[in-house]
Amino acid sequence: MSKNKEIYDVIIIGGGIVGCSAAYFLAKYGIRSLVLERDTVAGHASGFALGSLNPLVGYGVPDLVLDYGLKSFQLHSSLSSDLLEETGIDTEYDVQPTINLAMTKDEAIDLQLQTNWQNKVKGFKSEWFSSEEMLKIEPRISSKIYGGSIIQGSVMLDPYKLTLGLLTSAEKKGAEIKYSEVIKVKSQSSGNIIITTKTETFNTNRVIFAMGPWTQFVSDWIGTKVPVEPLRGQIIKLKIDAPHINYINWSHSYVSSKPDGMVWIGTTTEKVGFDERVTFEARNNMIEDVTSVFSYLQDAEMTGHTACLRPLSADGIPIIGYGKDNKNYVLVTGGGKKGILYGPYLGKLAAQLTLGKTPTMDISPLRPDRNYALNNDNEEVY
Numbered sequence: 018m019s020k021n022k023e024i025y026d027v028i029i030i031g032g033g034i035v036g037c038s039a040a041y042f043l044a045k046y047g048i049r050s051l052v053l054e055r056d057t058v059a060g061h062a063s064g065f066a067l068g069s070l071n072p073l074v075g076y077g078v079p080d081l082v083l084d085y086g087l088k089s090f091q092l093h094s095s096l097s098s099d100l101l102e103e104t105g106i107d108t109e110y111d112v113q114p115t116i117n118l119a120m121t122k123d124e125a126i127d128l129q130l131q132t133n134w135q136n137k138v139k140g141f142k143s144e145w146f147s148s149e150e151m152l153k154i155e156p157r158i159s160s161k162i163y164g165g166s167i168i169q170g171s172v173m174l175d176p177y178k179l180t181l182g183l184l185t186s187a188e189k190k191g192a193e194i195k196y197s198e199v200i201k202v203k204s205q206s207s208g209n210i211i212i213t214t215k216t217e218t219f220n221t222n223r224v225i226f227a228m229g230p231w232t233q234f235v236s237d238w239i240g241t242k243v244p245v246e247p248l249r250g251q252i253i254k255l256k257i258d259a260p261h262i263n264y265i266n267w268s269h270s271y272v273s274s275k276p277d278g279m280v281w282i283g284t285t286t287e288k289v290g291f292d293e294r295v296t297f298e299a300r301n302n303m304i305e306d307v308t309s310v311f312s313y314l315q316d317a318e319m320t321g322h323t324a325c326l327r328p329l330s331a332d333g334i335p336i337i338g339y340g341k342d343n344k345n346y347v348l349v350t351g352g353g354k355k356g357i358l359y360g361p362y363l364g365k366l367a368a369q370l371t372l373g374k375t376p377t378m379d380i381s382p383l384r385p386d387r388n389y390a391l392n393n394d395n396e397e398v399y
Contacts, residue, residue, distance in 0.1 A: 022220070023220070024209070024220045024221060024222070025049070025050065025051040025219065025220070025221045026043075026048045026049050026050060026221070026222070026223070027039075027043055027048060027050040027051075027221060027222075027223045027224070027225060028050065028051045028052075028053060028210075028212055028219060028221040028223070028224050028225070029050055029051070029052045029053070029224075029225045029227055030053050030199050030202075030212070030224065030225070030226050030228055031052075031053075031054065031225075031226070031227035031228040031229065031231075031232075032052050032053075032056075032057070032058045032059070032060070032184070032194060033058075033059060033060075033061060033062065033063035033180065033227065033229055033360070034059065034063040034176065034179065034180045034183070034357060034360035034361065034364070035063075035227040035229075035349055035350070035352070035356075035360050035363045035364045035367070036052055036225070036227035036228075036364070037052065037058065037059075037063075037180050037181075037183040037184040037187065037364070038183050038360055038361040038362075038363065038365060039225050039227060039349070039364040039365075039367045039368050039371075040052050040183070040187035040192045040364075041183040041184070041186055041187045041192075041361075042369075043192070043368045044186070044187040044190035044191065044192055045190075045368075046368065046372060048368075048372065049190075049191040049192060049193075050187070050192050050193075051193045051194070051195065051219065051221070052184070052187075052193070052194040052195070053194075053195055053197060053199055053212070053219070054194060054195075054196055055196070055197065055198035055199070058181060058184055058194070059176065059177045059180035059181065061229060061293075061325050061326060062229060062250070062325040062326060062327045062328075062356055063176055063180045063356070063357070063360065064176060064177040064325075065176075065177075065252065065323050065324075065325040066176045066250075066325065066327075066356065066357050067173075067176075067252065067264075067271070067273060067281055067283065067284070068109075068174045068175055068176045068179075068357055069115070069171070069172075069173055069264050069271075069273070070090055070093055070171060070172040070173070070174065070357065070358045071115050071168060071171040071358070072086030072087050072089065072090045072358060073086075073131075073135045073138060073141060073143070073168060073171075074115075074117070074131075075354065075355050076333040076334075076353070077333060077334055079134055081334060082334060082335070083138075084378070085335075085359070085362070085378065085383075086355070086358060086359070087138070088362055088377070088378060089358050089359050089360075089361065089362035089363075090172070090358065092361050092362050092365065093110070093172065093174070093358070093361060094110075094172075096108070096179070096182075096183075096361055097110035097174065097179075099186075100179070100182035100183065100186060101182075103182075103186045103189065104182050104185040104186050106178055106181060106182035106185060108174045108175055108178045108179045108182055109173075109174050109175040109178060109276055110172060110174045111172065111173050111174065111276075112170065112171070113172070113173055113263050114167050114168060114169050114170075114171065114263055114264075115167070115168040115171040115263075115265075115266070116151075116154075116155065116165055116166075116167050116263060116264070116265040116266070117165055117166045117167075117168070117266055117267070118158065118162050118164075118165040118265060118266070118267035118310070119162060119163040119164050119165055119267070120161075120162060120163065120267050120268060120310075121163060124163065124267075124268075125164050128145065128166045129145045129166070131143070131166065132145050135168065140170050141168060141170040141171075142168070142169040142170060143166055143167070143168045143169075144167055144169075145164065145165075145166050146164055146165055146166070147164045148160070148162050148163055148164045150164075151164055151165045154167070155265070157262070157311055157312075157313050158265070158310060158311065159309065159310045159311070159312065161310075162267075162310075165267075171264070173264060173273065175276075176357045179357070180360075183361070195217070197214035197215055197216045197217060198214055198215050199212055199213070200213055200214060200215060201213040201238065202224065202235070202238040202239060203238070204239070204343065204345070208222060208345070209221075209222060210222060210223070210224055210345060212224070222345060223345050223346075223347075223371050224345065224347070225347045225349065225367050225368075225371055226243075226340075226346065226347070226348050226349070226350075227349050227350065227363075227364070228350065229247075229326065229327070229328045229350060229356075230246055230247035230291070230326050230327070230328040230329070230350070231291075232245055232328065232336075232348060232349075232350040233245050233246065235348065239340050239341070239343065239346055240340075240341055241340040241341040241346070241385060242385075243336060243348055243350065243385055244330060244331035244336075245328045245329065245330050245331070245336060245350050245351050246288065246328075246329055246331075247288075247290060247291055247327070247328070247329070248286055248287065248288060248326065248327045248328075248329040248353065248354070249285060249286075249287040249288075249289050249292065249324055249325070249326055249327075250283065250284045250285055250286060250287075250324065250325055250326075250327055250354070251283065251284060251285040251287075251295055251296070251299045251300070251303065251322065251323065251324045252282070252283040252284055252322070252323050252324075253281070253282050253283065253300060253304065253319060253321065253322050254280070254319070254320050254321035254322070254323075255279065255280040255281075255282060255314060255317035255318065255319055255320065256278070256279060256280075256317060256318045256319075256320045257280060257313070257314065257316060257317035257318065259280075259313060261278075262274045262280065262311075267310065268306075269284070269285075269286060270282070270283070270284075270303065270306045270307055270310075271283055271284065272307055272310075272311055279320065279321075280314065282303055282304070282307045282314070283303065284303075284354075285299045285302075286354070287299070291326060293324050293325065293326055294324060295322045295323065295324045296324075299324075300319075300322055327352070327353055327354060327356055328350045328351050328352060328356065329353045330350070330351035330389070331389040332389045332390050333353060334351065334382070334383060335349075335350070335353075335359055335363060335383050336348060336349065336350050336351040336383060336384075336385050337349045337350075337363055337366055337367060337370070337380055337383045337384070337385075338370070338380065338383065338385045338386070339370065339385075340385075341385075341386070344373070347367050347370045348385050349363050349364070349366070349367040365377070366378075366380055
């Protein structure tokens with residue numbers, strides 16, 4: 018094992034969207050960081066997610082995290098143009114509507130109630146449509162729906178290209194990335210922190226832990242418990258000669274065309290530990306559910322089937338804050354199914370915390386040592 022004698026300003030463990038965002042914003046502040054990644058950049062959830070950005074839906078909205086989601090959403094808008102200019106990487110940022118289908122009478126009532134507050138959010142428009150009206154808008158939908166809502170102002174992008182763009186820009190300003198698995202983090206009495214990987218040791222004074230669901234293991238290194246676990250999501254890619262279809266979701270399923278013409282369908286929400294394998298059961302269930310609503314997809318050819326592990330906190334809300342009794346450690350994880358939406362802003366906040374700056378919003382509700390109200394019976398968390 019070799020010893021790297023250089024002392025880095027900040028070392029970031031994790032090369033997903035949060036870690037690369039942290040490197041990007043540290044570079045903006047003039048801080049040179051080192052990213053340590055055991056696999057590849059965006060090699061897990063950050064590179065396999067669909068890339069739908071909608072701060073008006075999901076767990077904790079509107080009461081808990083709407084303001085945070087809106088700030089995250091606004092940041093994406095500027096990043097898309099900035100990264101194209103800085104790196105030449107096009108994140109395929111595209112403003113397009115989100116269609117939410119009601120498959121039951123109760124879902125129809127719930128969606129109609131949601132449109133009331135969603136329409137008060139600046140920059141968005143949410144409107145309810147009856148079953149007959151929705152079928153005129155998108156005739157390929159099954160007639161068994163009870164109606165649906167359309168949210169204008171949401172966005173679709175490519176998460177892999179976004180993460181790659183963030184890292185590329187940071188590298189242009191002096192950031193580095195090395196590929197090796199971290200096996201030990203130890204703080205010295207001098208304040209120096211030694212990070213040991215399988216191939217090298219590194220020195221720094223500050224560490225950002227942005228390891229997705231694997232962040233739970235930092236307790237073995239720094240004594241801070243992080244209640245986060247993996248939530249497996251599987252996605253299927255279909256090929257069919259048919260007109261583009263915007264993002265449409267219902268219950269736990271969705272369908273959406275990508276710029277290359279492929280149709281993505283998903284997703285599962287499985288608590289299976291750190292098992293990233295795809296399963297025949299999930300494939301069959303997803304195809305059955307999607308084709309029951311969009312029968313034309315029965316003729317599609319399956320060209321891909323992937324799985325990734327999303328970081329789910331004990332209460333479904335992101336986690337960010339200092340390690341226990343040590344402000345040289347910053348922990349950031351727990352984006353769950355909205356990790357792409359939250360990722361860049363989490364990275365920005367992590368950079369601010371690391372440098373001792375006042376965060377651009379109150380993050381006390383997201384701190385690691387908060388009182389986690391378990392929501393295991395609430396399906397929206399997943």
